[in-house]
Amino acid sequence: MAKLLYFGRLTDVFGANAETLALPAEVNDTSALRQWLDDDRQLGGTLMTKSIRIAVNDDIVPEPWPIADSDEIAFLPPVGGG
Amino acid sequence: MAKLLYFGRLTDVFGANAETLALPAEVNDTSALRQWLDDDRQLGGTLMTKSIRIAVNDDIVPEPWPIADSDEIAFLPPVGGG
Amino acid sequence: MITLTDQPFDPAEALCDFEKRAIGAGAIVSFTGLVRGTSKLGTVKTLHLQAYSPMTERGMAKAAADANARWPLDALLIIHRTGDLEPGEPVVYVATASTHRRAAFEAADFLMDYLKTEAVFWKKETTDSGAHWVEPRPEDYEDRDRWSKTGT
Amino acid sequence: MITLTDQPFDPAEALCDFEKRAIGAGAIVSFTGLVRGTSKLGTVKTLHLQAYSPMTERGMAKAAADANARWPLDALLIIHRTGDLEPGEPVVYVATASTHRRAAFEAADFLMDYLKTEAVFWKKETTDSGAHWVEPRPEDYEDRDRWSKTGT
Secondary structure, three states: OEEEEEOOHHHHHHOOOEEEEOOOOOOOEHHHHHHHHHHHOOOOOHHHOOOOEEEEOOEEOOOOOEOOOOOEEEEEOOOOOO | OEEEEEOOHHHHHHOOOEEEEOOOOOOOEHHHHHHHHHHHOOOOOHHHOOOOEEEEOOEEOOOOOEOOOOOEEEEEOOOOOO | OEEEEOOOOOHHHHHHHHHHHOOOOOEEEEEEEEOOOEEOOEEEEEEEEEEOOOHHHHHHHHHHHHHHHHOOEEEEEEEEEOEEEOOOOEEEEEEEEEOOHHHHHHHHHHHHHHHHHOOOEEEEEEEOOEEEEEOOOHHHHHHHHOOOOOOO | OEEEEOOOOOHHHHHHHHHHHOOOOOEEEEEEEEOOOEEOOEEEEEEEEEEOOOHHHHHHHHHHHHHHHHOOEEEEEEEEEOEEEOOOOEEEEEEEEEOOHHHHHHHHHHHHHHHHHOOOEEEEEEEOOEEEEEOOOHHHHHHHHOOOOOOO
């Protein structure tokens, strides 16, 4: 099972901070994951924008990046604190 | 009588913060005062340098500036706090 | 020293502690960021700050190391809130100490630009007209870009 | 608000009071200048600060007015010591508050450059090797010249 984390405005889009799910066999990199999840939740392309970065197991990755069903995968909209 | 004030390193040069004295009749502007006082105390030109500014009655003046025997005249080496 | 906390903190107390650590430094610059009472969208009720630990802490530690490499600092402090804050509450506190006044100013300025544009936080503002997520403004990215080193 | 005092003061307390005055500002920058423990001439025993009142206060008020004219500040504070200070004691404290982080940083920086090069003070440092009067360094004048407005 993969753990997906949703930050910032994606928390509202998904209605949750996180979920655990089994990835379909063909979803084996971050590009495929963006496409599959966006379609599955009918987000109309929200996850396809480059301004949302992806971290795999706590590291932001260049994409596409391979993913496995045991990974923690975080979707990160533009950051900023202070 | 004029009141003369000595600040910064001039406090040490004159051995005092201030003194009150009668100005000679011919000492009627700041240039004449610098020259007369430097000679009188044998300061070897210490008071002749431009980096020492003069304030008359609490205002820094462009020189030569007229002075009277009732003025408060301050000698100000380069300033700086903090 | 870097602290991420979901509890309110007192910048004056932080400055007092920091001064003790920075004895001998000569120059201390501090920045306090407070939750504003009004925004473009109305009167602010709360500001919610979300972090992603330990990525958030790691990023802040890297920025602190960058500041230490770039300026001769005697001490450095970052405190950043998470959770729900009310207007007037401190969100962030940065302090830098150096023998050199200019180094202390620049390092604090640099750290704030990092925190505003690169630190791993997300902010949700709730006003009387609703809630929205706040992302950095173009000026924030321009401020940050002042520090980019080209050709080194 | 400008204070010239021959009594020790506490920057943390000053920041605490300033925050209360600056509620709603968003960004507060503060600078603390402490007496250093060592100088080129050895271990510092005391720093003596001489002022010329009311010229000193008038100059500081003018600098504060210049900062207010130049940046959108919600509040501003300068505290400056006179008399005899020991290493580690605060000499100067400047705080600025603004809606804009950049304005708060620049105004504090500007005020410190004024205080270092134009404020009407003289400093005498006593070290284990003797006493001497300290005047601004060339870098201090260069820092100040960053703020000169040409052609306006």
